[in-house]
Amino acid sequence: MTETLKSAGEPPKGRLTTFLKLLWADKFAFFAAVFLLIVVLCAVFGPLLLETLATKQNLRGRNAAPFDLEAGWAMILGADALGRPLLPRIVVAAQNTIFVAAGAVFFSMLIGTALGLIAGYSRGRAAQMIPRLGDVIMSFPSLLLAVIVLYILEPSVVNIVIVLAITRIPIYLRTARAEVLEVRERMFVQAAKVMGASDRRIVFRHILPVVLPTLLTIATLDFAFVMLAESSLSFLGIGIQAPDITWGLMVSQGRPYLTNAWWLSFWxxxxxxxxxxxxxxxxxxxxxxxxxxxxxxLEMGGRKNG
Structure with a gap:
């Protein structure tokens, strides 16, 4: 209890230092975080800096092999079937790939958590109806549902985000509901009720902070799943369409050249x-x-490293 109070009273600088120490204690997680930071920077600034270079065609350099230092840094990973350098295209494609995954995870987490909080804390009809909604969505295979919807609708970035977000809602709904059902019986929640706190205050001030770490962990894993789902849809040809690019679409475009230009799909x-x-x-x-x-x-590992 004392450690919790100390942690809550720490200034932001102290919390950041503690966070970095815990991250450094797990070297794999540290380098994973550095790589993800690079990916996010590419997604934010890549199109601003390299979009012209990524779309510039050079038919004389069609399917140029990688590691040709004389061709310049942009051609270090080779070129595609239209002679466009792969490295700038991968950097620029990060934006759509990350945007789709982040958008789908954010909206599915937001809606699923809200429904889960209501279903877990409420004791009325909502507690029975909301879980059934999750069961209905989960009864359809997520990727198959996305394929059907995108086959009917136009395969745009917005439609892909909406479809993938809907298919992931039950994950957060079920997790939030299960966590709330357990947390609402704890002593501090009962004490807040006795003190006259409103249901809204209890849910958002006392229950949500306990449930949120679990949901954030699931969201990190789900981000990877949504990325793979978007790549699968683009690979099947019903995801994001050219001239927009994503990593999955680049893999799909390189499929016909796997025997003589493997680098188009590999990178x-x-x-x-x-x-x-x-x-x-x-x-x-x-x-x-x-x-x-x-x-x-992690704390013990950080002390040993220190």
Whole structure:
């Protein structure tokens, strides 16, 4: 209890230092976080700096092989079937890939958590009807549902975000509901009721902070899943369409050239693999760092390293 109060009273600088120490204690998670930071920077600034270079065609350099230092830094990973350099295209494609995954995870987490809080805390009809809604959505395979909807609608970025967000809502709904059902019986919640706190204050001030770390851990894992789902849809040809680009679309465009130009699909595929791997490593670290009963492992590791 004393440690919790000390942590709550720490200034922002002290919290940041503690966070970095815990992250440094797990080297895999640290380097995963650095890689994800680079990906986010590419997604934010890549199109502003490299969009012209990424779309510039050079038919004389069609399917140029990688590691040709004489061709310049932009051609270090080779070129595609229209002679466009792959490195700038991968950097620019990060924006759509991350935007789709972040948008789908954000909205599914927001809606699913809200419904889960209502279903878990309410004792009325909502507590029975909301879980059934999640069961209905989960009765359809998420990728199959996305394929059907995107086959009917125009495969745009907004439609892909909406479809993937809907398919992921039950994950957060079920998790939030299960957590709330357990937390609402704890002593501090009962004490808040006795003190006359409103239901809204109890849910958002006392219950949500306890449930949120679990949801954030799941969201980190779900981010990787949504990235793979978007890449699968683009690979099937019903995801984001040219001239927009994503890593999944780049893998799809390189499929006809796998026998004689493997690098067209390999580099964007490697970007997908490294990003999902980093998200999984960071999620595992978050699961430990956000759990007071497990955090001592990281603290002990940080002391040994120090």
């Amino acid at each position: 964007p595929g490697l970007a997908i693999i490294l990003t999902t791997l980093s998200l999984n490593l960071l999620s595992n670290w978050m699961r430990i760092a956000l759990d007071p009963t497990q955090r001592w492992r």
